[in-house]
Amino acid sequence: MMMPQNYSDLTRSFEAHEIDNTAFHHADHVRVAHDLLCKYDFIDAVSIYAKGIRTLAEKAGAPQKFNTTITYAFMSLIAERMAVFEHNEFAGFVSTNPDLLSKNALEKWYTPDRLKSDLARTIFLLPTK
Secondary structure: OOOOOOHHHHHHHHHOOOOOHHHOOHHHHHHHHHHHHHHOOHHHHHHHHHHHHHHHHHHOOOHHHOOHHHHHHHHHHHHHHHHHOOOOOHHHHHHHOHHHHOOOHHHHOOOHHHHOOHHHHHOOOOOOO
8 A cells, every 4th residue: 555645644544544554654653643633632642543553563463563652652742842832734843843753752751671661562651761
């Protein structure tokens, strides 16, 4: 399945669980998270996003790659930044928050061992830093 060229289509495809996981990169994760947080309240956006990411991992044959802590912490970080930094579009948002495009953005609050733990994969862990 090809990746949609338009991010509205990308988010719709994500919500329908029709995303090709091999072409769904970190920037796409951030874009979809942003779109969902614009469209839904935080609780619903996180639920939809987590279910979508878990489904991607399962379809890829790697359900162990889904990580509850990373998913919830990253969504929280994006939501907080959206509340603090005014923006009219995604490009403006990421230009103000370029650290979100790094897969290591959570290392400011979490040790790598904590993020990669089996417990972090199954429940949300609070940061320890």
